[in-house]
Amino acid sequence: MSAIVNLRVFRNFQQFVSIRPISNYPTSFSKNAEIQKVEEEEEFRSLDLSPNKSLNVRSFGRKLYKRAVVPPPRSHKMPVDQDWPSVWPVPRTFHPASVPLPLNQGWVNPGATPPGKFANAELMKIPNFLHLTPPAIERQCKALKKFCTEWPKELNTTEKIDHHFPIKIITSDYLHSSPSLRDARARIVTLQLKLSTLKLDSHAKDKLLRLVKERYNPETDMLTIVSERCPLRKQNLDYAMYLLNVLVSESRVRPNNFAKQQLHIVCVLCANRAEFIPKTEPWENEKCEADMEKYVWEGSQSQRTLEQLLKRMPDREKAQDLPEVIEQYSRNVTHFHNEGEDAEKVNAYKESVKKLLGLNA
Amino acid sequence: MLRALVQSTDKVAVVPQLRQFHASAACCKVQSGRYKITPKRDRPLTYEMANPPHFIAHRKSWNSWDTTTLLDGQRAAETAVEDVFIRRFVTGTWHDQFCSEIIIKRQHNLIRIAGIIKQGLAVRKMYFLIGYTEELLSNWLQCPVKLELQTVENKESTIFKYI
Secondary structure, eight states: OOHHHHHHHHHHHHHHHHHHSSSSSSSHHHHHHOOOOOOTTOOOOOOOOSOHHHHHHHTTOOOOOOOOOOOOOOOGGGOOTHHHHHSOOOOOOGGGGGGOOBOOOOOOOTOOOOOBBOOOOHHHOOOTTTTTOOOHHHHHHHHHHHOOOOOOOOOOOHHHHHOOOOEEEEEEOOOOOOOOOGGGGGEEEEEOOOOOOGOOOOOHHHHHHHGGGGGTTTTTTEEEEEESSSSSSHHHHHHHHHHHHHHHHTTTTTOOHHHHHHHHHHHHHHHSGGSOOOOOOOOGGGOOGGGGOOOTTTTOOHHHHHHHHHHSOGGGOOOTTTHHHHHHHHHHHHHHHHSSHHHHHHHHHHHHHHHHHOOOO | GGGGGOOOOHHHHHHOOOOOOOOOOOOOOTTOOOOOTTTOOOOEHHHHHHHHHHGGGTTTSEEESSSSSSSOOOHHHOOOOOOOOHHHHHHHHHTTTTOOOOOOEEEEEEEEEEEEEOOOOOOOHHHHOOOOOHHHHHHHHHEEEEEEEESSSSSSGGGEEEE
């Protein structure tokens, strides 16, 4: 209903517009009257038996130039309930005679009316979305629907999607207004993966992080591999998957001393295939306490010191709750190193040390 | 002051590699796309002519629409040369017919050429010229070309103001 009201308003409005001195397009009343007169006169042609002299002379050698009759804009004849998507089905430059809207565009001094839609090049320059009205979009979606497949019902939450499809591949397509489809940036492939989905043990995770360096984001637990060294997207995708494969299998390899124990078993299992023997990097055994990302009680200097202390201590002096006290001490030391110093932790550490040394002050 | 720095002519003869430079004041006049007011105030201007180039994107928009000037846009030089060629070809083919600038809009590989022409041309001629222009340009540029024209009764219809 609102559309009808708008169109009526427009028709009244356009009559005002055409009176303005700026708009010179032949949609004024006089032009329309002229066209009507031409149409009326065409009813019967009279045969002129006594030809007029001047006409005879002029039409002797050449045809009389007759200007083609220009019909009035067809927006005048459009019904208010017409099917607009079939009037304007595809993108097209603005055409004033096909659009029944009271449009003005252009900058004028304040107070004046901007130029109307006829003979207005500014309206032809700007992109229009007259082909993308809501009913047109609806119609196109309906037509496309038969080519779509339904979304799997089981994948209704993001967690489920992440669980079943942990690897995310990001690529970009670039559209230009040019005859070429090619863009070098389209080859870049980004592979993203949550590290927790790989289910690595602590050694493998540590080695993987050392291998990937800044490609791992500890805040989001995301591993990002960007591959752009190959000329094609397919090759880059294959390369990114290969990198992920290699990273995971390399990081699952155990360090040397552990590998030596397993070497025998592996060699028995696959007699001639030397490539199955896990190879280790020389730097893996060099990791010392200073290289640790976190403080670990097991194998630390203070554990060793404590053990030596306990060894020298006579058995009868050992308290009943010693394992508990040691455990508490180790927990406090670990917290103190890993979570930063504050008054609470210092106090807890102090208490555990006092308990350990048997000081009851 | 700069004149004192310029070497005298006999030294130039001795050292032929020496270059001299122009030392008068620079003429910073900006003139292109601007029209002078006539004493009788009877120079007709279209909307395009009435707004000088510095109003592009403020009061009027570009005559060429494409993605070459965006960040990492491709084929900027080729597109500019093609646009010049299209403008020259269309102006020559539709001789004295266009009342506005020729607008070239590119969408992907499609080239839309828009403009306002006069109604004087016979209908058959007009259809021929549209087909001729589209066919030849699409052959040369190797992409589809569309001519989307609007007609006006005469050139005076496009006049925006007199100065």
